[in-house]
Amino acid sequence: LELPGDAFETRPGFPRLPCTGVLIPLPSIEGLTLEVLSAESEVRSGVEIPRVPEGEDAVAPRCGTEPWEEDKEFPAARAVIDTTGIMRGERLARLRLHPFHWNAQTGQLRHDRRLRLRLSFELRTPSRQIAIRRPDPARLLPFEIFARIEVKEPGLYRVTYDDLLAAGLRRRSLPAAQLALFHLGREVPIALHTRDPERFAAGDTFEFHAEGIDNLFTDTAVYHLTWDGRKGEGMRILTTDGGGAGEGSLDRFRATVHREEDHLHWSEMPGAPESDFWFWTKLTWPGPATGVYGIFLPDPLPDGEPALLRVELQGRSNAPPAPNHQVRVRFNGNVVGEGRWQDFQHFTLEAPLSPDLLI
Template identity: 30%
Template structure:
């Protein structure tokens, strides 16, 4: 069974080698060893160095990569990381088109090893559809009074230093913001957004790791 024209068009745009070579590699009659894995489908490599929610628009694919995804079935767009499906959200994909104005959203995590902060995600096509984020209606109840302020916990962390010797347990976190000793100091700036007017109490917790295995926690109010 031949691939759809839309899939073939995307394949042409993704492959770096000549189209005739591609046809030979994808031939259904080619003989291979039974224990050889199937060739990987064409995919876009996404390098992620910051954890958070990402948005990729139709215009981005067309202008930056030269790919017109409107010729594809949006329900077949599939995102994966280390062989596992990653849920995505595409508004109006029930119409089967990823066209101008459409945006794909997904959550991705950066790497945290001693060698790289970059994680690799793969965007490809899957005939039976990819994983999707579930949505629900979150319209505020009009009978509730409007919320003007609230308490929030903000976690700030920078992994600028990898300390291989401490902690001694290899399964513990070896990444730190910086290193200080008894005669030095470290200036760490934190940007707090959307602060409510007025005067309220706040608690700052600073976690430190000494040369022992036990972390040290300081509380400032």
């Protein structure tokens, strides 16, 4: 079974079935319970599911014989809450979904095409003896939010007054000095362009730089615009004269080209979720262990300085002998670097590239 975007069971010896997950923000994680309200499923017969290879993840627990010898579906649960915690000050629960359930004795595979779940939690009223503390104003997002701005790509964005009207704004103008933009509780500077320095109205615009976001749970970064004004004037992008007094013109400059695609994720990777656990591909030896990746370099100079190639790799096994990972990197058919590393370590290979290799 191969489903785009889904992860798989990685414990050695277990049936290799797709699974997926989502982080859910909650006001409380006390008394958290999960209930399956309804399911729409289909069943297929005569299905064989392979085991997860024993050498794929040596630190994970091995599977016993239960999924293969007992006349019952694996996994038993359609959905489970496998962990809860607090990240960046927000209470989160990780919901793991198992859309496929397989019976090794009968060969039947059940696919849950649609699930309806209910998450319940307790909201406890603090006792009167607990002192009430004021939150840090620098981390407090005002509740008078009148526009929610969603972006999927990093870059420079422009928002017009007409955009705000289309989003539901019902005011003829806004106080220009008090306009403030927030992302994850932090203020983001904006470049404000108004005809009247005191009002943001029809024909006016503002710009901001968005970092974007891309992880297992969302590809949309949310920014909130407010004119609450309790914090004073909003943060602005500073401007400066770019004329300069130097002589001559610039005919070359250094640039960075970043190539990355997220196709596989390893949610149990050491250091996740704080560390990036999305990967382009997996190279396993023995077997097909060669990956070819294209990089477009705009206008490299034939007489320029050497470039630096940096390749990021992550180990996923600790089988002997040590070191148990080795890689050789070629660029335009030329070997430019080799590296070895151990176990589940992150490894960065850096290789200088002479200008003649870039053409």
